[in-house]
Amino acid sequence: MVRNYLITALRSFFRKKVFFFLNILGLTSGFVVFILISIYVTYEFSFDKYHHHNKRIYRVVKQDVDNFYQGNNTFGVTPAPLAGGLMEEFPEVESATRIIRIRK
Numbered sequence: 369m370v371r372n373y374l375i376t377a378l379r380s381f382f383r384k385k386v387f388f389f390l391n392i393l394g395l396t397s398g399f400v401v402f403i404l405i406s407i408y409v410t411y412e413f414s415f416d417k418y419h420h421h422n423k424r425i426y427r428v429v430k431q432d433v434d435n436f437y438q439g440n441n442t443f444g445v446t447p448a449p450l451a452g453g454l455m456e457e458f459p460e461v462e463s464a465t466r467i468i469r470i471r472k
């Protein structure tokens with residue numbers, strides 16, 4: 369059975385070389401795109417997996433209605449006293465932290 373498939377493929381190759389290479393090129397590019405998307409998705413879902421309670425980690429973002437930067441109005445920048453305010457207002461918040469960029 370496999371022998372018949374190989375003979376048919378070789379006949380197709382010798383008769384229509386351009387179409388054969390186009391088919392191989394399309395199949396190869398499809399596999400490459402699938403592998404690249406799989407690697408990207410795996411990378412994106414790999415963050416914060418090393419924490420013991422990684423399902424309980426959240427990120428607070430701020431949404432500015434009229435402020436669009438590069439097509440997005442959601443920013444990871446929040447006011448400085450928000451971490452303390454969250455801990456005071458919501459008893460469910462066990463701990464909070466801020467990330468600050470120090471300019472030199």
